[in-house]
Amino acid sequence: MMDNENKDKRIPLLIADHLIYEYEGGADRVRALDDVSFKIEKGEFIGLIGHTGSGKSTLAEHLNALLTPKSGTIYFNGESIFEKKYDRKRYRGHVGLVFQYPEHQLFADTVFEDVCYGPLNNGVSRKQAELTAYETIKKVGLSDECFYQSPFDLSGGQKRRAAIAGVLAMKPELLVLDEPTAGLDPAGREELLHMISGLKDEKSMSIVLISHSMEDVARYADRIMVMDKGKKVFDAEPIEVFSHAKELEEMGLAVPAVTSVMLKLKEKGFDVNTGILNVKDAADEIMRVLGDKA
Template sequence: MAIRIEHLEYVYSAGTAFERKALKDINLEIQDGEFMALIGHTGSGKSTLIQHLNGLLKGTSGTIYYNDESIYGQNYSMKNLRRHVGLVFQYPEHQLFETDVLTDVCFGPKNLGMSPEEAQREAEWALEQVKLDKSFYHQAPFDLSGGQKRRAAIAGILAMHPDVLILDEPTAGLDPRGRDEILNLVRSLHEQQGITVILVSHSMEDVANYASRIVVMDHGSIILDGTPGEVFSHRAQLEQAGLSVPQVTRVMDDLAQEGWPVEKNITTIGEAVEQILKAL
């Protein structure tokens, strides 16, 4: 088991007029090789939760175990944890700072103590994974397009060879093509490299096609946890949390409601097409 969270709580600005409970009694287990999506409305605590997973925030109470070892233990190395649990922040391209793409991607491996040659090898491998052409390696990151910049930034984390990859809204601000590119990239990393993926999003459409498990958060608590089909069957509860089920699920639900012989809780367009053809 990769990550286990037990009774995690987190309070912002404790002891002042601005005190706010961001996480309330979170219990969660994430298995090796899972592709999990974490969904919630703005302010639901999802970004706060993932920052706990690589030790950037420390819970006010509760514990997190990585491979059955508490990360709050006395001699636990946070640096080591961060090498295994890679976190890609929202708008990761805003953290690029080097004069060229390759050097920027080398930053992570170098921090892990690799020699320049090793770091460069890892960086080239990572850039290959995100499908950035060699011609970009020596360009300034600021000359790249939005989607390319984002892929370069993701490569910066990948170059550290994480076992768990967490992405916070990796598609925010991208056009549909850029969005598909990033999500397909994440899927191939999961399938080919066996990386455990935690995808944070508020778009049901995005996650329905990719994740095998969905965890829904609202007001700092986990309210739903299951396969996309299970989660989307709680339509009312999702809407109350400020979320919606994917368009295709809604259409199929409505069709079933109208008396058409189709199944409910369809999550992908492919399944929907199949069902509709059968019904016709």
């Protein structure tokens, strides 16, 4: 992490190069990743969307070097991470992965201890680890009382925050979150997503947010990648991706409700701009079109 400054600015943070991964499911082989390539630039916020079984979680585990592809590789800062000599343990400190239901991995006596676990594994001194832990717990929005509580006494939403803090404390350059809002109530979802997008602005961290909800991703992502049956189908800005509403529906994915309304209006002959992602803009746009007619 020290040599961030003198790294070549033109090299993307991470390049996935023709990843192919297969696993044995029953009697035959299933291709979970089928020739997937993409780039992630520094500070980018990417939404990774796909139906259950589309290969998005498998991809996440590749990004964290937990699975090794059958062919293809990932370059991190220009170096292939599946090279024999590459230090993958260290690499996992640079790319944090928040699993689905991350609260199931909490184990220590106190929240504070649990958050210290990652940095300590990275070989950081005890003092430095505690400092980082303190900072991160604050950042994920847990109150002071939580610090020395057992993680198992927290509420569901707090547990999730504590677990995310455990990954953030390793100060990753790229953070991959696998369905971080699953099982949270709408308010909790909103807060968590807001917190995550705040991380990007503050620390220029690159973020990959995996979800099957377009609504969640549409608001925050700079770019959306859509996976279907192990293949990367779309990789573009949200507005561009949502213009393919029909194809997305065929994959079992829904475009955000607002976009869907605008597309339907257009179909009915109203001359509206369909590249709209939030309710307020949509209302303005509809008023504009109706105003023209009146």
